Amino acid sequence: MWTSFMDMHSGGCQKEKWQYIYIEAPEKEAELIFYNRFGHNPNRVTCTCCGSDYSISEYKTLEEATGYNRGCAWDNKKKRYIEKQNKQDSFHKYTTLLSYKKRKDVHVIYKKDIKPKEKKGEIPVQGYVWQD
Numbered sequence: 001m002w003t004s005f006m007d008m009h010s011g012g013c014q015k016e017k018w019q020y021i022y023i024e025a026p027e028k029e030a031e032l033i034f035y036n037r038f039g040h041n042p043n044r045v046t047c048t049c050c051g052s053d054y055s056i057s058e059y060k061t062l063e064e065a066t067g068y069n070r071g072c073a074w075d076n077k078k079k080r081y082i083e084k085q086n087k088q089d090s091f092h093k094y095t096t097l098l099s100y101k102k103r104k105d106v107h108v109i110y111k112k113d114i115k116p117k118e119k120k121g122e123i124p125v126q127g128y129v130w131q132d
Contacts, residue, residue, distance in 0.1 A: 003030030004057045004065045005042055010050030015040065018107035022065055025111065027058040029119060033109070036118040044127035053127070062108065063097055070100045 005021040007014050016038055023030040034042045042054045059065035067074075067081025071092035075082045085094035101108050 001026040002059045002062050002065045003027045004055075004059060005030075005034060006055040008050065008052060008055055010053050011046035012050075015046075015053055016107070017104075019105040020066075020069065021107045021109070022062060023109045023114075024062070025114065027056060030058075031056070032121065032123055033114055033118045035123045036121060037109070041123050041126040043123075045129075046127055048128050066097060066100055066106075068092070070095050070097065 001024070003023050003025060005023070007016065007019045007021075021034070023033055025033055031042050040053075042056060044053045045051065046053050057065070063083075064080055069092060070081075071086050071089055071094035072081035073084050073086040074080075083096075086092065100106060
């Protein structure tokens with residue numbers, strides 16, 4: 001499992017030096033690893049008008065997690081991204097996973113690079129919190 005964290009620039013800025021962070025772990029575990037590694041809750045809301053700091057999604061593979069941003073075409077039959085240019089997307093030019101991982105705004109954290117202590121603890125509530 002892979003979890004994708006896309007910085008939403010809420011509050012007008014990027015929170016880390018990478019816009020896209022991918023962690024090889026299921027979502028709840030990846031959120032804890034994210035907190036322990038970067039020191040802030042990925043579910044934090046920095047600005048109430050902007051919303052959450054990160055868009056967080058879970059995927060089966062890194063290829064799938066990065067498919068949209070790499071300009072991959074969507075295969076309706078297979079229900080996944082495939083390794084060829086999405087002809088309907090003029091914004092994202094197709095790039096291989098290897099090239100994508102080299103971008104300065106992309107950070108990939110593999111399971112083998114996650115320290116045991118990064119999987120322990122609790123994530124504190126941070127930022128704005130709505131209450132009824």
